[in-house]
Amino acid sequence: MSSLKKKIIVGICALLGLVVVIFFLIEISIYYYLKQYGYGFGELYEASAVYFTHSDGITIGSEDNYSVYIGAHDYIYDDVVSSKGFELTDQMGEGRFYNNGEDEICIVASASWCYWFRIYHMSDGYYIEDF
DSSP states (O other), X not given: OOHHHHHHHHHHHHHHXXXXXXXXXXXXXXXXXXXXXXXXXXXXXXXXXXXTTSOSEEEEEEETTEEEEEEOTTOOTHHHHHTTTOEEEXXXXXXXXXXXXXXXXXXXXXXXXXXXOEEEEEETTOOGGGO
């Protein structure tokens, strides 16, 4: 094998190694913030899917008449809920209110913010997967 081929192979391996290291550093950082929000390793896959844009959001819990989901940190969900005919009717702080003529839902973003994701609450028994 020539010297040039060896250099190319070593370069490719080094580049792939760097990509893997960066990926694991991102995963560690996402996990760190999940722990701060009170979640853990079980939600790491979902939070990573949201960050790498493979998902608009993943429901991680629900209580009474609202659901809690992980969403993108800077994403406005107007286009997602408009797919079911909901239109933005009001916005107050981190809360956005939508109406489709029959139902009204509210999506509230958590006040805590991190680069990788954000925790949202959705009212009226809806789940982000419904959209």
